[in-house]
Amino acid sequence: MRIRGKDKVPEMLQKSSSLFFDPLHGMFPQEWINAYEALELEVGCGRGTFLSQMAAHHPSTLFIGIEKFVVIIARAATLAHEQHIENVRFIQTDVKTALSFLPQHSMQTIYLNFSDPWPRRRNDIKRLTHANHLAIYRQLLRVNGVLECKTDNLSFFEWSLQSLLNNGWMIQELDKQVADMAPNGEEARGKYIQTEYEQKFRQLHMPIFHVRATPN
Numbered sequence: 209m210r211i212r213g214k215d216k217v218p219e220m221l222q223k224s225s226s227l228f229f230d231p232l233h234g235m236f237p238q239e240w241i242n243a244y245e246a247l248e249l250e251v252g253c254g255r256g257t258f259l260s261q262m263a264a265h266h267p268s269t270l271f272i273g274i275e276k277f278v279v280i281i282a283r284a285a286t287l288a289h290e291q292h293i294e295n296v297r298f299i300q301t302d303v304k305t306a307l308s309f310l311p312q313h314s315m316q317t318i319y320l321n322f323s324d325p326w327p328r329r330r331n332d333i334k335r336l337t338h339a340n341h342l343a344i345y346r347q348l349l350r351v352n353g354v355l356e357c358k359t360d361n362l363s364f365f366e367w368s369l370q371s372l373l374n375n376g377w378m379i380q381e382l383d384k385q386v387a388d389m390a391p392n393g394e395e396a397r398g399k400y401i402q403t404e405y406e407q408k409f410r411q412l413h414m415p416i417f418h419v420r421a422t423p424n
């Protein structure tokens with residue numbers, strides 16, 4: 209993802225400050241959690257296109273975005289702020305720190321959308337479907353919670369499937385080409401909400417792979 213407009217970051221952060229949580233402040237506030245029926249998390253939320261659409265469709269759910277780069281997440285929060293979306297929160301951090309501020313077994317769904325594939329073998333550990341990351345998601349998900357992954361990258365997809373199976377996850381649903389139009393009544397499901405990266409890949413006629421898995 210291209211990183212531009214660093215000079216505007218302080219202004220963007222200030223405008224959208226109500227949508228941010230700083231992990232240095234301890235645990236994610238319980239009053240935010242209590243105000244909603246469910247919590248859902250996107251890891252590597254980028255500029256937040258997916259989260260803002262999901263939040264607009266599901267007002268009784270609180271959507272949390274974790275993103276490691278401040279310039280990118282500042283744009284995500286600005287987008288949500290400009291659209292007057294209130295049921296999103298953004299956290300700038302590496303997901304490996306998530307258990308230090310998010311309550312265990314609190315997430316109904318965790319989304320990994322178009323995660324960086326890190327094609328070189330020595331970078332396996334950075335993949336968001338690596339065993340180390342799956343162990344964090346297992347702790348964060350509720351009993352009936354699910355992990356939803358979408359990618360355009362076949363080798364990353366196959367590697368991720370193997371990683372899920374090796375780590376005891378169960379595959380609930382698998383698509384080798386997600387339709388670009390949702391069937392009737394499914395428009396608001398995460399699988400059919402297109403992310404910023406997805407829109408680019410669809411224009412190039414790339415296949416969109418999807419897997420839903422549960423740790424139980």
Ligand SMILES: C[S@@+](CC[C@H](N)C(=O)[O-])C[C@H]1O[C@@H](n2cnc3c(N)ncnc32)[C@H](O)[C@@H]1O
Nearest residue numbers: 252253254275276302303321322324403404405
């Ligand atoms: C390829 S982009 C996809 C963005 C968005 N999900 C989409 O589909 O448009 C992947 C994003 O994940 C973020 N990311 C990668 N590893 C991360 C980590 N360990 N913790 C938090 N964010 C991470 C990157 O900074 C990048 O913005």
